Amino acid sequence: MGGTYTYPRYAFAAVGEQGARHPVVVVGGGMVGLAVALDLAQRGQSVVVLDDDDTVSIGSRAICHAKRSLEIYGRLGVGPALLRKGVIWNVGKVFFHDRQVYAFDLLPEPGHEYPAFVNLQQYYLEEWLVDACRASGLVELRWKSRVAAVANRADGVALTVATPAGSYDLHADWLLACDGARSFVRESLGLPFVGKVFRDRFLIADVVMQAAFPAERWFWFDPPFHPGGSVLLHRQADNVWRIDFQLGWDADPEAEKDPERVAGRVRAMLGPDVEFTLEWISVYTFRCRRLEKFRHGRTIFLGDAAHQVSPFGARGGNGGTQDADNLAWKLAAVLQGAAPEALLDSYDAERIPAADENILNSTRSTDFITPKNHAARAYRDAALELAEHYAFARPLVNSGRLSRPAVLRESPLSTPDREDWLGGLPPGAPAVDAPVRRDGADDWLLHHLGGNAFTLLLFGRPGDFPAGVLAQLGQGRLPVRPVFVTAMAEEGALHDHQGLAAARYDARPGTAILLRPDQHVAARWRAFEAAAVAQARLAALGFAAADTQRMAG
Amino acid sequence: MLETTPRLDDPDGLFEALVEAHRGLDPEASRRLDARIILLLANHIGSVAVVRAAIDAALNAAPDTRAKAAP
Numbered sequence: 295m296g297g298t299y300t301y302p303r304y305a306f307a308a309v310g311e312q313g314a315r316h317p318v319v320v321v322g323g324g325m326v327g328l329a330v331a332l333d334l335a336q337r338g339q340s341v342v343v344l345d346d347d348d349t350v351s352i353g354s355r356a357i358c359h360a361k362r363s364l365e366i367y368g369r370l371g372v373g374p375a376l377l378r379k380g381v382i383w384n385v386g387k388v389f390f391h392d393r394q395v396y397a398f399d400l401l402p403e404p405g406h407e408y409p410a411f412v413n414l415q416q417y418y419l420e421e422w423l424v425d426a427c428r429a430s431g432l433v434e435l436r437w438k439s440r441v442a443a444v445a446n447r448a449d450g451v452a453l454t455v456a457t458p459a460g461s462y463d464l465h466a467d468w469l470l471a472c473d474g475a476r477s478f479v480r481e482s483l484g485l486p487f488v489g490k491v492f493r494d495r496f497l498i499a500d501v502v503m504q505a506a507f508p509a510e511r512w513f514w515f516d517p518p519f520h521p522g523g524s525v526l527l528h529r530q531a532d533n534v535w536r537i538d539f540q541l542g543w544d545a546d547p548e549a550e551k552d553p554e555r556v557a558g559r560v561r562a563m564l565g566p567d568v569e570f571t572l573e574w575i576s577v578y579t580f581r582c583r584r585l586e587k588f589r590h591g592r593t594i595f596l597g598d599a600a601h602q603v604s605p606f607g608a609r610g611g612n613g614g615t616q617d618a619d620n621l622a623w624k625l626a627a628v629l630q631g632a633a634p635e636a637l638l639d640s641y642d643a644e645r646i647p648a649a650d651e652n653i654l655n656s657t658r659s660t661d662f663i664t665p666k667n668h669a670a671r672a673y674r675d676a677a678l679e680l681a682e683h684y685a686f687a688r689p690l691v692n693s694g695r696l697s698r699p700a701v702l703r704e705s706p707l708s709t710p711d712r713e714d715w716l717g718g719l720p721p722g723a724p725a726v727d728a729p730v731r732r733d734g735a736d737d738w739l740l741h742h743l744g745g746n747a748f749t750l751l752l753f754g755r756p757g758d759f760p761a762g763v764l765a766q767l768g769q770g771r772l773p774v775r776p777v778f779v780t781a782m783a784e785e786g787a788l789h790d791h792q793g794l795a796a797a798r799y800d801a802r803p804g805t806a807i808l809l810r811p812d813q814h815v816a817a818r819w820r821a822f823e824a825a826a827v828a829q830a831r832l833a834a835l836g837f838a839a840a841d842t843q844r845m846a847g
Numbered sequence: 848m849l850e851t852t853p854r855l856d857d858p859d860g861l862f863e864a865l866v867e868a869h870r871g872l873d874p875e876a877s878r879r880l881d882a883r884i885i886l887l888l889a890n891h892i893g894s895v896a897v898v899r900a901a902i903d904a905a906l907n908a909a910p911d912t913r914a915k916a917a918p
């Protein structure tokens with residue numbers, strides 16, 4: 295099996311050092327570990343990544359990458375490649391028995407660089423992240439390096455790394471545990487990973503075919519070709535199609551992996567005339583669970599090591615990518631002396647509610663797809679029957695609530711609104727894109743937000759704001775960088791030629807919006823006031839309220 | 848908010864209509880029919896809070912389900 299993709303093999307290099315000390319060690323070079331390493335590197339932070347394997351993610355795993363992830367990968371430099379290679383889709387169709395009950399369009403409103411979703415095999419994404427990590431010059435990737443012992447210390451974490459050339463010890467000032475759902479780090483620290491197992495099994499088959507299906511998400515409940523179960527069809531790059539068959543709890547996972555048997559299921563679905571080859575087969579039982587806390591002293595958990603969800607809704611990898619986005623700037627700020635260590639506690643305060651939202655959504659989807667009892671089954675089928683005829687029932691049908699970026703509503707880093715806003719983006723929300731022009735050339739707003747600074751989005755001409763005060767805000771580490779947005783083309787400003795930036799941010803002339811280095815809104819005001827901006831920046835860096843007033847004053 | 852005083856103009860007619868709708872259906876089809884009726888009415892009411900209050904009132908109304916009702 296396999297054939298459309300050639301797995302890269304990364305060379306193992308023996309490490310001479312014994313007991314060396316590194317500021318940041320990432321355990322696990324999966325999509326999340328690589329993303330956080332690259333993000334840290336782009337902030338000037340050197341990182342060592344330890345991975346027990348010597349290649350990228352094997353087989354069929356994450357395929358649906360949501361808009362916010364694409365934007366994060368855009369900031370990291372691999373977004374355009376995802377767009378070029380991936381399959382863009384917007385339409386989803388839901389079938390019950392032999393009929394389509396409804397279709398939805400994720401309605402890509404125009405004026406965003408990235409669409410709602412791109413489907414791409416996880417191995418491509420990881421390969422590009424590896425390339426970008428290498429090109430950064432600050433990420434040392436150590437393959438065939440399995441973390442075999444972990445001990446938390448007051449000033450870091452002591453690790454033992456097992457390699458083909460023997461074991462060695464090292465000390466990490468900070469350990470980022472990105473070692474996946476079976477996290478060794480989590481288990482060695484004895485941390486409970488609690489939640490629920492869904493009593494169901496799913497067959498994941500990737501098939502290669504030249505099919506006439508459109509690039510859409512098709513979900514069947516109880517179709518004639520797979521009675522009693524659900525089936526999901528997704529298109530990926532290289533004419534690879536992902537098909538998920540719900541098998542039920544009593545299925546024998548080994549017997550179900552028999553290629554002949556899988557081919558029979560696929561043929562029943564596609565009809566006798568469609569030619570295909572099998573690329574990948576696996577059988578899963580899904581779980582939803584998380585760690586009670588993600589930060590444990592100098593060890594911080596990200597991605598599947600911290601939380602696990604069922605795949606309906608594509609919230610696993612997309613959630614993990616947002617973990618990386620959330621943590622990288624904070625850890626870099628602490629290591630570079632721009633923020634107190636307390637800033638890292640906000641990772642828990644922000645990402646635990648986000649993980650809970652993902653767990654809630656994917657649990658509800660899984661419960662709809664696998665009804666727990668006769669009554670649940672009756673309600674599910676009733677909703678499907680009604681959905682065919684009545685629009686009101688369509689929102690009740692749950693074949694997966696597709697990943698949405700977390701709005702960090704209760705964030706301790708946000709400065710609450712004091713004025714009235716008619717929508718726009720509240721503090722904690724991730725920035726929204728808009729088409730702009732710079733010096734007459736088409737550009738995107740998000741390209742100008744975040745990075746190694748806070749961004750102050752100022753709706754007006756540079757001359758409308760006090761230059762000296764802005765220059766002062768622009769001093770030091772993680773300073774405030776102004777970005778001017780104007781309705782007419784102006785020197786030194788982004789030209790909001792369609793008015794979408796102003797509309798999406800509910801901006802009026804003079805509006806000021808402070809964005810964090812991860813492009814989330816920290817605070818917003820109807821008028822610029824330097825002291826308020828300075829104070830909101832300090833609050834977003836995790837300084838205590840008493841200190842922010844004194845320091846900003 | 849959940850109205851529990853008598854409000855129906857034709858209670859006997861309602862009872863008859865419900866029973867009639869279920870006549871001849873096997874238990875599984877009956878259950879789905881009830882579910883469709885409940886979902887249609889829930890949407891008509893347009894308030895999940897009212898439906899939750901109805902669920903509690905229904906749980907409370909019989910000894911075998913009372914323990915599940917919200918206190």
Ligand SMILES: Cc1cc2nc3c(=O)[nH]c(=O)nc-3n(C[C@H](O)[C@H](O)[C@H](O)COP(=O)(O)OP(=O)(O)OC[C@H]3O[C@@H](n4cnc5c(N)ncnc54)[C@H](O)[C@@H]3O)c2cc1C
Pocket residue numbers: 321322323324325326327344345346347351354355356357358359416439440441442472473474475477478479498578596597598599605608609610611612613614
């Ligand atoms: C069938 C399926 C479909 C999915 N579909 C989607 C989807 O469409 N969209 C989506 O967003 N998500 C999806 N997911 C979830 C997604 O694959 C995961 O959330 C994602 O891989 C998590 O990334 P990670 O980096 O946290 O962990 P992993 O990808 O599991 O990476 C962990 C890494 O750690 C390494 N490692 C483990 N132990 C050690 C050790 N002791 N020492 C050193 N290295 C170690 C491993 O080799 C691996 O490289 C799907 C998952 C499945 C199973």
